[in-house]
Amino acid sequence: xxxxxxxxxxxxxxxxxxxxxxxxxxxxRDHGMEVVYTGLHKTPAMIAEVASQEDVDVVGxxxxxxxxxxxxxxxxxxxxxxxLGEVLLVxxxxxxxxDMAALEGEGFARLFGPGTPTTEIAEWIQGEMERKWxxxxxxxxxxx
Amino acid sequence: xxxxxxxxxxxxxxxxxxxxRSISWAENGDPRFARVLEAVYDRVGRAWRLGITGPxxxxxxxxxxxxxxxxxxxxxxxxxxxxxxxxxxTGGALLGDRIRMEERTLDPGVYIRSMASRGGHGGLAxxxxxxxxxMDAFGFQRILLETVGVGQAEFEVVGAADTVLVVxxxxxxxxxxxxxxxxxxxxxxxxxxxxxLPGADQLVLDLEEAxxxxxxxxxxxxxxxxxxxxxxxxxxxxxxxxxxEGLGDLVAAVDxxxxxxxxxxxxxxxxxxxxxxxxxxxxxxxxxxTLWGSRDLGRALxxxxxxxxxxxxxxxxxxxxxxxxxPYPESEPxxxxxxxxxxxx
Ligand SMILES: Nc1nc2c(ncn2[C@@H]2O[C@H](COP(=O)(O)OP(=O)(O)OP(=O)(O)O)[C@@H](O)[C@H]2O)c(=O)[nH]1
Ligand SMILES: [Mg+2]
Numbered sequence: 001x002x003x004x005x006x007x008x009x010x011x012x013x014x015x016x017x018x019x020x021x022x023x024x025x026x027x028x029r030d031h032g033m034e035v036v037y038t039g040l041h042k043t044p045a046m047i048a049e050v051a052s053q054e055d056v057d058v059v060g061x062x063x064x065x066x067x068x069x070x071x072x073x074x075x076x077x078x079x080x081x082x083x084l085g086e087v088l089l090v091x092x093x094x095x096x097x098x099d100m101a102a103l104e105g106e107g108f109a110r111l112f113g114p115g116t117p118t119t120e121i122a123e124w125i126q127g128e129m130e131r132k133w134x135x136x137x138x139x140x141x142x143x144x
Numbered sequence: 145x146x147x148x149x150x151x152x153x154x155x156x157x158x159x160x161x162x163x164x165r166s167i168s169w170a171e172n173g174d175p176r177f178a179r180v181l182e183a184v185y186d187r188v189g190r191a192w193r194l195g196i197t198g199p200x201x202x203x204x205x206x207x208x209x210x211x212x213x214x215x216x217x218x219x220x221x222x223x224x225x226x227x228x229x230x231x232x233x234t235g236g237a238l239l240g241d242r243i244r245m246e247e248r249t250l251d252p253g254v255y256i257r258s259m260a261s262r263g264g265h266g267g268l269a270x271x272x273x274x275x276x277x278x279m280d281a282f283g284f285q286r287i288l289l290e291t292v293g294v295g296q297a298e299f300e301v302v303g304a305a306d307t308v309l310v311v312x313x314x315x316x317x318x319x320x321x322x323x324x325x326x327x328x329x330x331x332x333x334x335x336x337x338x339x340x341l342p343g344a345d346q347l348v349l350d351l352e353e354a355x356x357x358x359x360x361x362x363x364x365x366x367x368x369x370x371x372x373x374x375x376x377x378x379x380x381x382x383x384x385x386x387x388x389e390g391l392g393d394l395v396a397a398v399d400x401x402x403x404x405x406x407x408x409x410x411x412x413x414x415x416x417x418x419x420x421x422x423x424x425x426x427x428x429x430x431x432x433x434t435l436w437g438s439r440d441l442g443r444a445l446x447x448x449x450x451x452x453x454x455x456x457x458x459x460x461x462x463x464x465x466x467x468x469x470x471p472y473p474e475s476e477p478x479x480x481x482x483x484x485x486x487x488x489x
Binding site: 002003004006025026028029030031032033034035036037038039045046049050052053054055082083084136140 | 146160161164165167168171172173230231234235236237238239240242243246249250255256257258260262267
């Protein structure tokens, strides 16, 4: 199958550091993914709009500003408003353990703490997408 | 969105997520794209397609953004397809062109899509034309197709445009390099970007000279000249995308080229050739995918090839039954791909 994992890596919020986001974007590319990179300071609406126009499978947010508790739910809501509830939302940055647990528990996103090896992130995404595509194929197979 | 019928209906209602999904199907070689296109093909052909190519860093994305802004100000809707290379080793790609088009993100009259070049077989050109057809059917009036001007695959992509802009910038001998790479030959309009920088004047002069000396119409019989009539001489337009200078001249040059093509059946000829090329791409891709993919010729060969079998002998064994089954008679040696104007639509 020629299908490729398409990922949007975005950097919402006001802090001006996108090195982490760029590193992750490059790592995902090196794992064979097609990564749309949009630069700094995106609003949740812009992120979801780009995700829609680019038909991505995954949205990755890098957040260092401390605004994660509001940003992840807002991005999730904007995605849902565009019928993109199925998109895998992942995040990374400086996020305290208990916040990570809370956001994951409510199903907003899968989160990776600072210092997570990029390979781990890439492999986790790969595994999720493979399982998802297998489920879809099985569904389609049973329908026809 | 999984059903082509539902997707088509939503596409025709102006649902951009449906457009996005149809382009993904095209990229993936998913057979559902053909069903969508079948249903909307009578709406294809209304958009003007601008190809924008040139060396890395010439300012193609910045210029694309500016053109999109100007066309929007004139009340037109705009779709952008930005192609970036895939890594031949990992198959991955970083698609960063839309960073320069950020202000257009939330404009409902603009749709921007990034596409990775993926691997060979004319598949990129095929997918890019498919994407443009989908954008065209959707109703976008201008389609801007950006691709880096390196390599044959990228030339094929912009070759699918109605008007091709080749963007170069002063410095590092880019003008000369562009000529070597054959970029001049595909240009309908030559754009010297970063025109405020030193060296821009010289580059304009060099290109003008190159156009007049080296691009005699007789050297490019297959383009722009439907019949004996005046040939198109690519104008050289100097702009600064960053300072928004010279852009009106550029838009005028595009309009002039459009007016030129719209006379004497030239546009029909050009688009007819494009359709033939697209059929060629689809056929080639299907054949190669079938042979090397589902029939897995590679594996079949692996056990049987030894050091004594030449590649030609092995290939002949594969090709003979296939060639024997081709129903079309061999044509005259001189026959090209397209009998002029062999385009129904
Ligand atoms: N001085 C000057 N710089 C410009 C101008 N237009 C674009 N640039 C700069 O040139 C650099 C490359 O611009 P892009 O628009 O990304 O160029 P590109 O041709 O799309 O690049 P690739 O897609 O990577 O091949 C950026 O730093 C731009 O800001 C201009 O008119 N003048
Ligand atoms: Mg670019």
